[in-house]
Amino acid sequence: EAQVTQNPRYLITVTGKKLTVTCSQNMNHEYMSWYRQDPGLGLRQIYYSMNVEVTDKGDVPEGYKVSRKEKRNFPLILESPSPNQTSLYFCASSLWAQGPYEQYFGPGTRLTVT
Amino acid sequence: SQKIEQNSEALNIQEGKTATLTCNYTNYSPAYLQWYRQDPGRGPVFLLLIRENEKEKRKERLKVTFDTTLKQSLFHITASQPADSATYLCALSDSWGKLQFGAGTQVVVTP
Numbered sequence: 001e002a003q004v005t006q007n008p009r010y011l012i013t014v015t016g017k018k019l020t021v022t023c024s025q026n027m028n029h030e031y032m033s034w035y036r037q038d039p040g041l042g043l044r045q046i047y048y049s050m051n052v053e054v055t056d057k058g059d060v061p062e063g064y065k066v067s068r069k070e071k072r073n074f075p076l077i078l079e080s081p082s083p084n085q086t087s088l089y090f091c092a093s094s095l096w097a098q099g100p101y102e103q104y105f106g107p108g109t110r111l112t113v114t
Numbered sequence: 115s116q117k118i119e120q121n122s123e124a125l126n127i128q129e130g131k132t133a134t135l136t137c138n139y140t141n142y143s144p145a146y147l148q149w150y151r152q153d154p155g156r157g158p159v160f161l162l163l164i165r166e167n168e169k170e171k172r173k174e175r176l177k178v179t180f181d182t183t184l185k186q187s188l189f190h191i192t193a194s195q196p197a198d199s200a201t202y203l204c205a206l207s208d209s210w211g212k213l214q215f216g217a218g219t220q221v222v223v224t225p
Contacts, residue, residue, distance in 0.1 A: 004157075031211065040122075042203065042217035043158070050211050058212060090157050099165070100146055100207050105157030 002027045004106035006091050012112045013081055021076045021109050023091030031096035032074040033058070033103070034066065036087040043090065049074055050096060081113045116142040120204060120216035127223055133191040135219050137204035140185060142214075144206035147180050147187050152201045152218065161202075162189075194223045 004025045013019055025032065033048040035058075045058030049068040063085055065077040074093075078085060089109045095101040119138045127133045137147070145166050150158035164171045164180045164187070171178050177190040191198050201218040 033211075033213065035215075040217060043205075043215035045213050045215075048211045048213070056211060059214065092157075096211070099209050100148070100163070100213070102148070102160035102163060103150075103158075103213075105159070108155070108157055 002104065004091055004093055004104050006089075006106040006109050008109060009107060010110050012114065014114055015082055016080050019078050019081060019111075021078075021089060021091075021111070023074045023076065023106060024072050025074075025093040025104070026072065027093060027104065028071065029093040029095055029104075030071070031100070031103075032068065032091065032093045034064070034074070034076050035090045035092065036060065036085075037090060037108075038087050046076070046089075081111075083113050085111065086113045087111060116140070116214060118142075118204065118206060118214055118216040120202075121219045122217065124220040124222055127194055127221065129195060129223055129225050131194055133194050133198070133221050133223070135189040135202055135204075135221070137187040137189065137216055138185060139206055142185070142206060143182070145209045146207045147178075148205045148207070149176075149178055149187075149189050150203045150205060150215075152203055158203055191221070194221075196223045196225055199223050 034046040035043040047066040049055045091106040092103040094103040148163045149161045152158040179188045203218045204216045207213040
């Protein structure tokens with residue numbers, strides 16, 4: 001089954017404790033992206049990657065890191081989480097050939113930073 | 115700065131009628147515009163993509179228009195059903211990977 005998986009689905013952590021949210025896709029997609037969703041603000045892009053070893057900032061990259069060492073994986077790293085990073089996070093992937101195709105979204109990771 | 119606006123008020127509509135949603139944008143010249151559906155607590159699901167050189171796209175009961183002069187997209191759900199109740203998001207992108215989403219419009223279809 002074609003899918004995007006994220007782990008963990010729920011996470012409660014404390015300020016300053018480094019964490020990683022994993023994202024994996026099994027569709028051989030070039031493009032992967034991370035979003036955060038907050039009430040009233042919609043989805044905001046954090047980072048995206050057009051292919052292995054190619055990453056770029058979205059609209060809200062501060063406080064986040066990503067890496068793309070393999071085509072299927074695109075982990076999101078919070079080196080020192082803060083309460084304002086409490087949010088619902090989505091990973092997505094798609095084909096990208098001279099432009100976007102439909103994005104497949106993961107189920108989401110609900111993060112709470114206390 | 116770039117701005118994408120969707121109606122923040124929920125759209126309440128009777129079953130069988132056509133729902134029309136609006137996506138307006140400013141300070142942006144997107145190459146592509148997409149519409150997604152999102153149910154509570156779940157990831158968005160792709161519906162339609164339209165390119166800047168296309169005026170209209172259809173898929174089953176869905177229709178999207180893209181007017182780059184007005185900087186507006188309209189999304190229509192014809193013969194709406196209660197199962198169409200959800201939040202609908204528009205997303206604009208360039209050709210290099212950056213995407214921006216609107217905050218979404220909630221649609222409620224009553225029998």
